[in-house]
Amino acid sequence: MVDSRSRPDACPGALQVHRAADGALARVRLPGGVLTSTQLQTLAESARDLGNGEIELTSRGNAQLRAVRDPQEFARRLADAGLLPSETHERVRNILVSPLTGRIGGVADLRDLVDELDRTLCADAALADLPGRTLFTLDDGRGDVSALGGDFGVHAVSETEVALVLAGRDSGARIAATESVAVLLDAARVFLELRDRHWRLSEIADGVERVLSALTLAPTADPVSGFADHRPPIGWLDHPDGNVTLGGGLAFGILDARLAEFLAAVEKPVIVTPWKSVLLCDLDEWSAEQVVRVLAPMGLIFDENSPWLNVSACTGQPGCEKALA
Known part of the structure; x- marks a missing residue:
């Protein structure tokens, strides 16, 4: 079947934001889902200072902020953190790799x-x-x-x-x-x-x-x-070299800014997966145990059988003008 579109592609980016009911929605492409601790800290601070306090993870391993009050300032912060290497290509950098x-x-x-x-x-x-x-x-x-x-x-x-x-x-x-x-x-x-x-x-x-x-x-x-x-991939994931990666799920794929700051503070690579979860990589066993002890009560889900991993929802009100609830 041949299907064509009669309107321009309006897929949001960090520069071409989407004007949602709750304000500007800005999407940040993360090739391979990879974030350094500094980059994650930038997103966390931006969500707190400029958005609604949350980072939404997407099904393409990207991140987005809602209700962004100053899109230009947000773009400046992204560029300073190395998250906006090309203004012309920023919306087409959708690259997924097997997270592990x-x-x-x-x-x-x-x-x-x-x-x-x-x-x-x-x-x-x-x-x-x-x-x-x-x-x-x-x-x-x-x-x-x-x-x-x-x-x-x-x-x-x-x-x-x-x-x-x-x-x-x-x-x-x-x-x-x-x-x-x-x-x-x-x-x-x-x-x-x-x-x-x-x-x-x-x-x-x-x-x-x-x-x-x-x-x-x-x-x-x-x-x-x-x-x-x-x-x-959720929970304690052993590497052949003896290191550990922790897979953490998030209810509705929403990463609270405070939780994001705690993840960044571990100073290890973070990978956003296309299943709206995160991987905290290359930990030793002692550090992994401390992360679980601290971050599980804050909402990071390390139980692969958690029912939250089977639940998804649209943003609803007030984010979407078409939402009824």
Whole structure:
């Protein structure tokens, strides 16, 4: 089915904010979901000083603030923290990677591909014209982010080879892992030539086949099967090297500014997952025990069986003018 859009893409960003009923909504792209402690502190302070006191996590591993009173000041703070490396490309930096890649499990470590893809994407002026809904996925072979319906992605089938994922499915084409970024961005350029007013590759009739043809690629293997919905990694997660990552869920995917400041104070990498949870990475066992003791009472959920992990809701009133409750 061919589906086209009759209105411009209004997907919000940090500069192009959405005017919601409760004020400006600003969305911050976090390639790979990665936040340094300093960057998380910036978001926490901004939520407290400029917003409604909360950081909302999104299903693409990004973060957003509601009721932003001074969007220009917020953008300035983001830029100072390194969270706004490109004003022209900021809305198209939607890059998901398997959150535990390189630490626990997976066929290959894809962490370096995130930075390479982000830098190369932002360096191409033409790619700023991609829709704000465009999604790149880098799956380390476990099938977690390949299941999320990205437009352009790779799925590791060995340490050196990846499957090319287009419109959320394995195209059957195989490429060297070292060619991943070049091929993904070439595919995005082809999409720009084909798209008219389409927002997603899946909306273009024969889009996958047309992209493969333009890239002079063809299916050479049976498609990877088993892409399936994944639950967030929650709780105590042991690394092979003896370190620990803690997976914490959040009710409705909302991270209170005070809790965010406590997370930042641990001074370890934080990863926002596409399941609206967070990972606090690379802890020793003693530190992990202290984090659980302090942050669980503050609302970080370390129980993988918590019913809160199965609940979602729209923002409701007063955030949405169409809400009834």
